Amino acid sequence: MTSLTDLTLADARDGLRAKKFSAAELARAHVDAMIAARPLNAFITETPVIAKAMADESDKRIARGDARPLEGLPLAIKDLFCTKGVRTTAASHILEPFVPTYESTVTQKLWDAGAVMLGKVNLDEFAMGSSNETSYFGPVENPWRKPGDNRSRVPGGSSGGSAAAVSARFALAATGTDTGGSIRQPAAFCGIVGIKPTYGRCSRWGIVAFASSLDQAGPMTRTVKDAAIMLRSMCGFDPKDSTSVDMAVPDFEKALTGNIKGLKVGIPEEYRIDGMPKEIESIWTKGAEWLKAAGAILKPVKLPLTKYALPTYYIVAPAECSSNLARYDGVRFGLREKGEDLTAMYEGTRGAGFGREVRRRILIGTYVLSAGYYDAYYLKAQRVRALIAADFANAFKEVDVLLAPTAPSSAFARGEKTADPIAMYLNDVFTVPASLAGLPGISVPAGLSADGLPLGLQLIGRAYDEETVLRTAGVLEQAAQFTARPQTWWKQ
């Protein structure tokens, strides 16, 4: 029998129901793997005791024939989701002591569906970063390394701990959040699947806010089918989030028919950027050929404002961040640095509590929202954002789904891009446009680079049409036959 940690979420689900193994055994295997994988620094807080208790409850349910959709399946939770009684840090010093007294809607839905919590995984501080290097708790190691090269690779970000945990097989799946690519880019860097659903599908309630008009939760898994299964349990209307959409949640697993005959797939010309590595271009071409061979019709489409998506994002996201993070004042929760008066306490707390990248974004956000600059920056960005959304709406008059690379490179070495914020921001060039328009996007592992690191392809769909995105992703996955996996160097 394959090891329990090698199972897909779907196979683990079926195996539990067929009583081939128990939820307690499945949890134990993952807890052991999690402990063995500590060198990756993927977890901020491990919760093996909770995992055991939840798995025992699952075994009782299974025994009495009362299994729920995710019964007994061990998951890693990004440490941005508030979990009742379990420390939630957002990978920030300022929230280091924070223990929520409530549960986020998305995690509550997962527990209600029977899932088992392994712990809280690392991320870029407040989800601000593309390499998991801004975490107060230290960087996460990508389980993948270049063959014959011992240097650390970044796992991508911000959901880097989630991606590492799933890729290195110490969680069956993980939750992620995506503001400008934070699910899709780490999924690509670690050779797994990650889907950001349409904005409004998953409730944001109880997720530590970064940029509220962009933040969206989603699953990170090893297969498209697993993503479909987990996504269904995460979505749904929540009156506690004013942007949650009151809409039926489809059975996404049923959308995976494998049939894309006649589907119109758009190839956005503007994503062919200057200096794009050859291997990214060739995997993209390969992906298009795979879809064509499966009966899809390829069509070039124009998204003329693509190059302005990143600058727009780097106004909108910091503006919202500076506003959202105003709540960290040392009064109600988190860190407090003493000061001789109230202002000194605020400034000291926030100066000591936020890391460099977060401070930088708060400052940019404060500047673009300040008197005299609001119209020139923030309002301008909101107008351009409307035009970017209109570009996509036009493209989707002609095609059903868009195919593009997920990231402009494979996983880079640690420290390679930390000196230049703009170089780091450019990682999200292919993921940010769909985020601005609120559209669903998925990254599917498509192959390896010449030096042996995973490469991902991205599919972007119409709003609320995750089904077409997942169906097409299933076909890509089938064609790509991505079976490579990282060497388990951390076990030595």
Place this chain on the structure above:
Amino acid sequence: MALDKATVTKIARLARVRVAEAEKDALVGELSGILAFIEQLSEIDTSGVEPMTSVVAMPLPRRDDKVTDGGKQDDILANAPEKTAGFFTIPKVIE
């Protein structure tokens, strides 16, 4: 637009984030770089374009004006760095 050190000091003050003097020079460069990057947007004609204020095409939901939650003083104070007699405490603001 390039920022100078005085502006960085002013923004940091507005944002209530203490920035060490030694860090300000680096920030001047970094923030100016980011501003130059985002200023590309001035190339686009946006006259007559309505700003996008909602990602989801739906009216803001309303609820009945009823109290549905509360009585959670202990929960609310549970994470307070300092508290006294059921209140958050802060440094003295009135002499």
